[in-house]
Amino acid sequence: MSENERKDTPEQAEFREYCRDWLAENAPPETSVRLPLSPLEIMTEDQLHYLQDWQRKAYDAGLVGCDYPVEVGGGGRNDCQRIANAEMQGAKTPFFPNVIGLGMAAPTVFYHAQEDKKAALLPKLFSGEEIWCQGFSEPGSGSDLASVQTFAEQKGDKWIINGHKVWTSLAHFAEWMIILLRTDKSHKYEGLSYFVVPIRSALGKGVTVRPLIKMTGETGFNEVIFDNLEVDDSYRLDAVGKGWQVAMTTLAHERGAGQLVTPQAGGRVQQREGEEETVFGAMSLVELARSSRRNGASAAEDPVIRDRIMREVIREEGFRQCRRRTRVQALTDDPMRIPLQHKLRQSEIMQDMAQLATDIEGPAASLYIDDDNAPANARWPLAYMNSFGFTIAAGTSEVQRNILGERVLGLPKSK
Amino acid sequence: MSENERKDTPEQAEFREYCRDWLAENAPPETSVRLPLSPLEIMTEDQLHYLQDWQRKAYDAGLVGCDYPVEVGGGGRNDCQRIANAEMQGAKTPFFPNVIGLGMAAPTVFYHAQEDKKAALLPKLFSGEEIWCQGFSEPGSGSDLASVQTFAEQKGDKWIINGHKVWTSLAHFAEWMIILLRTDKSHKYEGLSYFVVPIRSALGKGVTVRPLIKMTGETGFNEVIFDNLEVDDSYRLDAVGKGWQVAMTTLAHERGAGQLVTPQAGGRVQQREGEEETVFGAMSLVELARSSRRNGASAAEDPVIRDRIMREVIREEGFRQCRRRTRVQALTDDPMRIPLQHKLRQSEIMQDMAQLATDIEGPAASLYIDDDNAPANARWPLAYMNSFGFTIAAGTSEVQRNILGERVLGLPKSK
């Protein structure tokens, strides 16, 4: 029995056991559907439906939204979501598809929406029936969120929205969007308001969703154009001009720094046969090296390559052990210190690993996904390019370092 | 005949030949005196006198200060200093000891001092008879030069100086100091004035020179305390309140960006037998690796060590080739681009090389200069610590990157 379990309250202990039993029965079996590496990369209906089914089952069983009140579709439990998360991760279940809904929209709606809206929106969010997306970034406002220009003009109890949001993952599946809008051009921060707006039901009626083409040639995220979209005032979260404060709730939860624990299932992805379970697959670099030749010899015999692979293996283990340590209070001085490193560490490890992989492949790294001779189906050149999506989106690595330097080390703001 | 030589004016061609002939006769022979790696590290009288004798001979022969007018002790030639420098470097002569005098004080005095002072000060500066030092940095003002607090109060045609300067190399040998002083506390930049002040003759009479102890335990540079030092107004350079502009002349010449070419002899230092001539001695890392064992095997056989040594060998060759390229106008878009990189590149290569050397030595890197078993007389652990003097002094590496980003890439100022 782990230290954590020893600290369980009676309710938590009982719930933990319940989760275990339920998962033993109901953890979804392996699937033929090729799952993406992260929910943000869900592209096909097959992937979506497989994952939606799983989220619905988990929700019906009470493993999703456990800590939210019953009135809004939650489980009404006390601090039990992390129990469910730990057990689901232990059971290596797939992740939930409604990741923006659960991690960002749900807490924001819960803390800032009108009561009737909470009851109307949250159950279908928890069950995954309705997918959510986020409308923060704009062409002119990436890192500087408060500079958004998409404008909402009040007409009686309606708002007319015009503007342009970008990098909206999942918008092509989304029913709803949480959106930060400008309602007053004369004040930067006080001129912002926060809404929930319909996407799918408004397609062609004021909303256009266009795929953005990545440097890889793939479509991944979208741009969403608002052309006189009319939204009822009741979809406003908190007061007019309080959008920035509401957005802080969203971002705090995105960074794992919010009050409500985000429902998170395991991160199961397709695994190669016999490959040791890893977070990023550093050991797969060993496989790659074994199958790659560097002018005449196996890359796995090249000590410089070996040294570089081990660096990544060590960083990956360090990432895993840091996650483990965050759950041991006595070994973490500042509770936010490691969680705030998570995104930076993860995205840069992924980038460095993918770059190393292309170095291991050598000339063969020039081959792209259509080429039958491409090692690992060109997974690595593709992953290297896509890694910049992670070091840029959701707060660039540069912004992450500012946040860490300012919030954890107490250094003065760089802006 | 090189492109440069082909471009020689008749005067330059004749002077080049003269230098060659003179150097063939007079280039100083190898000495038993152990020379430091740079003039700023001259510690013993032996070192000083050997180098002063050489500078005097070179000056008497007309190879120092060639481009300054005859009236101030110069050679009255046109653009001939770089000819003399090239020939002296070709002849691998030792460097000149009065490095701050020649590189910073001379042009500053020449452009900003009263005529009689130029004639009084410059000849003994050129000959090396009088060593100069620089009083810019203070405990509270390192990178931010304009924040100096050492104060000069006017009393009739005298100035009374009180304050504290630090990191003044060569002060323990210096006759004179160029100094930036505050003459008005109400304006940051306009409150500065620039003087030449006596050091040696004023010791005990308002000037105290104390060695500063480096982290190595060595004394290298000094702190200079001014306690009511009285200086005649005629030693002021340019107008009261114009100190900042005068300092810019000094810094421009320090960075090799000034109008007057600094007299520079070769950089001969003690060389190991058979060691290929290099700027920083990267190849000596190979020797070190051959004589070091990394748990059981020769470090020279370790491919990761070999890779790291080659990185430094390549950077050293790159440094040499960049210097070569600065002299080929057609291959340099912006004439200041490479010269402004010089200090950053040089100091960081030295640091990385020294650190690599200590990694090669392994546990033996723990041994210090008194230990008979220390590899290379503990030259490398010592060099690693001293390397921080170079990445910090005369504009930290961080400040150097600002200068390059702003002056060469046109990026907005970071301050």
Next chain:
Amino acid sequence: MSQPQDFGFGEEEAMLRDAARKFLADNLPTDALHKLVADESDPHRSRDAKWQPELWQQMVELGWTMLAVPESAGGLGMNAVAVAALCEEAGRAAFPSPLLPTVNATYLLAACGSVAANASLEAIVGGASATLAITNTAGSWEEADCDVQFADGKLTGSAGFVQDAQKADYLLVKADNGNGLGLYWLARDASGVNVAADAIVDLTRDQARVVFDGAEATEVSSDAVSALGQAMPAIWTMVAADMVGAGEWELQTTAEYARTRKQFDREIGFFQAVKHPLVDGMVEIDQSRSLVYNAACAIDHEPGRATRYAHMAKSSASDMASFVSGRAVQFHGGIGFTWECYVHLYFKRQNHNAVLWGDGAWHRARLAADLMDAA
């Protein structure tokens, strides 16, 4: 034999370089290049080479494709630093053409020193382009790794990673003739030659696997090993020159973006997190550029050190290309990650070049063998 201090880069070389820069800027500005090679974004796009043969033809007429051909073969016989300067400009424009492979073939043919090789060089003088088929399908060009045989005047077997094969008129092939490795010359569209285009990341190149099924070819050298030993320094130096030009474009383009793009009410170039890595990139570019000129100069004036200096140039340029390309995308932010932003054209070309003919670590390993083992 020592090098001229000025790298042998005189007025003639400067005029050529300036003319090439202007020619490419006028005829294929980056927006036109993007239209030309990036019209199709689909990752399953066609494998056809996208380039402008007529532009290549103009370069032929300007004589730029025979710069490196010795005067004895009717070429211009210009020094290697001039050729490097031309390749640098091609890289700056991310120019899709058979220039590099033709230059490579030129140096390799010149190293053969045979009558047949001379005839092939005359074909290049006549405007023909060519490319090397000296790498096996595993990506190795080492002596031991050759999967092409030559017998009875015919080639059989396969070669991989043939650069710009669709653009080249001729192939220069390394093959095992039973007594050792030789070099063979034949038209790309000769019968018995099957060029199977690869699907590649780089949009400014094409690449292929070439399968020989009894294709008639002319032996231009019976000692490929010594010819390659002579020519590889030039091959490494010229691809490094291409990377230096492309790196400079990435640096200037990203600096321009950093001077104008505002976040937090400041141009992002204000932030040292952007400014300082750009400076580090500039320092790496200048190091690589200087090492390229030194290596090129050595080819003509210090052949005994050409290999050593070429290892330095390619190693430095490969690492620079990876670093600068990554920062160019990162600092362009969200837009830099999209297809419409021109940066990806260079990012892909640079990463292609970085691993072509040996990456940084591979060249350092060879350099170490040269400097540390030959004692």
Next chain:
Amino acid sequence: MSQPQDFGFGEEEAMLRDAARKFLADNLPTDALHKLVADESDPHRSRDAKWQPELWQQMVELGWTMLAVPESAGGLGMNAVAVAALCEEAGRAAFPSPLLPTVNATYLLAACGSVAANASLEAIVGGASATLAITNTAGSWEEADCDVQFADGKLTGSAGFVQDAQKADYLLVKADNGNGLGLYWLARDASGVNVAADAIVDLTRDQARVVFDGAEATEVSSDAVSALGQAMPAIWTMVAADMVGAGEWELQTTAEYARTRKQFDREIGFFQAVKHPLVDGMVEIDQSRSLVYNAACAIDHEPGRATRYAHMAKSSASDMASFVSGRAVQFHGGIGFTWECYVHLYFKRQNHNAVLWGDGAWHRARLAADLMDAA
């Protein structure tokens, strides 16, 4: 056998750690430490160990020097993560003492599993300190590299890089007994033992060459190789823990300076050129710290993986120590380069530890052999 999620770090371990932190902060704050070890700045200073034996005596009485001694030998038999936490605090205080060597000797003796070894452990319980003499004068502790012989109950030969030899009461020596390598225990001041202090950079340590000239010693193991195989993971993990504590001191001290030191009318921590490398240092420290606890936990709960995890911890900590120490000096600017600034104490200790018992690359090479060759 798998690890407890919480690294086995419970309330008892936390109390010990907190007590140790307070004890060291109260009894040897950094200014006192500087007075103690850095009073003499002369690079030709004496080689005498500078430490406070009475402080060590208090730790003995608190039982902290026998944490790792098994209960069977009268020790506290606490888990390795508790010992690591203590070493981390010693590192945070740059504490000059024989703690690390005594802990190392403890794990090595415990791995011997002999009656004689048990007696030696009882000496440690009794308050004795000890250190390892298992490295030759070339700095290698590999099986092949042993320059000490044992015959007729006596040791002859020499060992190098003996840590804190002046502070240790006993020596645990690796020697060749003719049938292989054994381990031998003797008092440091036994006759026939000559301890020649090294002149070293680190001010918080002493180090020596020990020459044995027929010194009587007790055999505690006839199979040094297997005992070392068992104990090295702990030896690597504990020095890594020391580095993690010292690295955190450097981080916090430099951050504090960056919050207060002003240049250009701003605290220098405003500048990303200072802020971001400090963050990178923090990320490396947290990675190393997590890896240390994992390795320590494996020693007790997953011995089959202890070696692998210890390689990870020491490799990560060594690289972290070099990086963070360099930045600490750099960001303190001119003052950080002086003797009076406390930073150099940590800089020197960290660089000493970084190469002790294998640097980062050495451990990665071993890790690669474990993960890549055993297939």
